[in-house]
Amino acid sequence: MINAIYSLIDFTLPFEWTEFSYMKNALLAIILITPLFGLVGTMIVNNKMSFFSDALGHSALTGIAIGVLMGIDNYLISMMGFALLFALCISAVMNSNTSSADTIIGVFSSTGLALGIVLLSASGGFAKYSSYLIGDILTVQPSEIAMLALILAAVVILWYFFFNRFILTSINADLAASKGIHVRRVEKIFVIVVAVIVTISIKWVGVLIINSLLVLPAAAARNMAKSMRSYHFIAVGISLFSGVSGLILSYYTGTAAGGTIVLISAVIFFVSFLATKVRTKA
Amino acid sequence: MDTCKCNTKIRNLTVKKRDGILLYDVSLDVHHGEILALIGRNGAGKTTLLKALLGRIPYTGSITYSNARGEMIEKPRIGYVPQNLVFDRSTPVTVADMLCANTSNFPVWLGHKKEKLEQAEKMLAKVGGNASLLPKRIGSLSGGEMQRVLLAFALEPKPDLLLLDEPVSAVDRRGIEVFYDLVTSMRAEHQMPTILVSHDLSHVEKYATRAALLDRTILVSGYVKDVMKTPEVQEAFGLKLTGGAK
Numbered sequence: 227m228i229n230a231i232y233s234l235i236d237f238t239l240p241f242e243w244t245e246f247s248y249m250k251n252a253l254l255a256i257i258l259i260t261p262l263f264g265l266v267g268t269m270i271v272n273n274k275m276s277f278f279s280d281a282l283g284h285s286a287l288t289g290i291a292i293g294v295l296m297g298i299d300n301y302l303i304s305m306m307g308f309a310l311l312f313a314l315c316i317s318a319v320m321n322s323n324t325s326s327a328d329t330i331i332g333v334f335s336s337t338g339l340a341l342g343i344v345l346l347s348a349s350g351g352f353a354k355y356s357s358y359l360i361g362d363i364l365t366v367q368p369s370e371i372a373m374l375a376l377i378l379a380a381v382v383i384l385w386y387f388f389f390n391r392f393i394l395t396s397i398n399a400d401l402a403a404s405k406g407i408h409v410r411r412v413e414k415i416f417v418i419v420v421a422v423i424v425t426i427s428i429k430w431v432g433v434l435i436i437n438s439l440l441v442l443p444a445a446a447a448r449n450m451a452k453s454m455r456s457y458h459f460i461a462v463g464i465s466l467f468s469g470v471s472g473l474i475l476s477y478y479t480g481t482a483a484g485g486t487i488v489l490i491s492a493v494i495f496f497v498s499f500l501a502t503k504v505r506t507k508a
Numbered sequence: 509m510d511t512c513k514c515n516t517k518i519r520n521l522t523v524k525k526r527d528g529i530l531l532y533d534v535s536l537d538v539h540h541g542e543i544l545a546l547i548g549r550n551g552a553g554k555t556t557l558l559k560a561l562l563g564r565i566p567y568t569g570s571i572t573y574s575n576a577r578g579e580m581i582e583k584p585r586i587g588y589v590p591q592n593l594v595f596d597r598s599t600p601v602t603v604a605d606m607l608c609a610n611t612s613n614f615p616v617w618l619g620h621k622k623e624k625l626e627q628a629e630k631m632l633a634k635v636g637g638n639a640s641l642l643p644k645r646i647g648s649l650s651g652g653e654m655q656r657v658l659l660a661f662a663l664e665p666k667p668d669l670l671l672l673d674e675p676v677s678a679v680d681r682r683g684i685e686v687f688y689d690l691v692t693s694m695r696a697e698h699q700m701p702t703i704l705v706s707h708d709l710s711h712v713e714k715y716a717t718r719a720a721l722l723d724r725t726i727l728v729s730g731y732v733k734d735v736m737k738t739p740e741v742q743e744a745f746g747l748k749l750t751g752g753a754k
Contacts, residue, residue: 272599389615397595397606397646403562404588404662404671405610451600453643458617
């Protein structure tokens with residue numbers, strides 16, 4: 227299966243950068259991961275939850291540390307477990323309306339990060355795990371690509387059946403509740419989806435920039451979109467474009483792929499922002 | 509009397525919060541074709557009662573909805589028109605997105621089915637809007653336009669209870685009349701039980717059929733004219749002092 231895809235890439239993209247199989251893997255991973263981020267990112271921006279997904283990324287460090295302490299080889303399990311717990315805790319605290327949401331998320335975020343650093347440095351030096359901070363898409367394995375494909379499919383299916391409920395809830399929870407939508411349940415499902423995709427991708431994208439990849443394409447698309455449909459298609463388009471072009475550029479400039487991708491989406495964001503400013507003035 | 513038995517019954521509704529009791533022992537009936545005006549000072553618990561009706565806060569007591577044959581409805585549909593819809597004005601959600609997300613299962617991020625768009629157009633026409641609103645972002649609507657869209661949204665699918673929460677606070681004077689005329693004609697057509705929360709007693713007298721004065725609990729309720737004359741209402745709205753509204 228994977229060899230067939232490799233030869234397809236060789237055939238369609240006969241360039242220097244596709245000669246290596248790690249680049250082929252990275253390309254495949256990006257083709258799967260960027261639409262996923264574009265799709266989920268739009269809803270994160272709709273719900274004003276960009277700070278929340280950032281905190282989730284930070285919590286991944288604690289998840290890794292727990293995995294190390296428990297002697298689990300696959301950190302994904304401990305990361306996922308901790309992130310889910312973390313996400314549901316934040317959403318429960320947010321729902322209790324005790325104090326302002328961004329403060330609570332800020333507290334959780336820094337706690338997640340600090341706890342991770344402390345635990346990791348205690349169990350044999352933080353430097354060993356610093357690769358998680360910026361991630362490395364070039365290390366992605368074919369089995370992981372298959373997993374990404376499954377997750378993308380699952381999210382598309384979920385978005386097909388649940389999106390209308392998501393969007394009504396994000397416009398106004400009371401309004402959604404009046405139509406018999408279980409607002410809390412919808413919010414929980416969404417939080418879980420974000421937790422799952424953030425933790426799964428952290429290894430390749432990194433704690434520090436994962437949120438930019440989620441939020442920037444959606445934020446840029448928002449400047450240009452005329453409806454929900456164009457919003458999603460533009461966001462996925464920007465995400466895919468900056469992912470693929472960032473990967474290629476990073477190969478030739480010898481820079482980290484994640485950072486390069488984020489910079490390209492940031493440029494698109496600023497251009498779209500200025501273009502909207504100019505257009506609304508004219 | 510009509511044969512339709514659709515109604516909403518609230519019995520012994522109590523809402524407690526850590527810092528005190530927000531509502532206690534509220535019992536209220538709204539029947540077929542009635543517009544019940546819920547009046548009361550700020551902080552009397554009107555919004556809390558609406559939140560309870562929407563199932564957004566925990567309460568004790570019961571709220572039951574019945575259909576035209578008098579049978580209990582398990583999952584009631586409530587048409588809710590909030591006073592100022594709080595939402596992100598920069599959202600790229602259009603009127604068509606919002607109306608279709610309500611009536612269709614087809615996800616609006618993939619677009620709209622043609623028949624659902626036509627349905628949305630009809631819904632808007634019913635409330636005095638037109639198809640030109642459909643492609644507009646909801647953040648760009650005027651107060652009056654937004655109220656129409658919300659009313660169209662509330663009326664489809666046909667609600668078991670219509671909740672109007674200060675529905676015209678963001679609308680100019682002409683818009684207010686248009687909106688209430690719409691509500692009156694909706695009432696004539698659909699006859700669903702309606703609860704209207706309003707500060708403006710002139711609106712209440714003009715458009716509601718019954719009224720209830722709320723201050724943590726129901727102080728008085730009955731036909732609008734009778735309720736308006738009670739000392740409780742006169743006192744709550746300071747009518748005695750100014751000597752107005754007889």
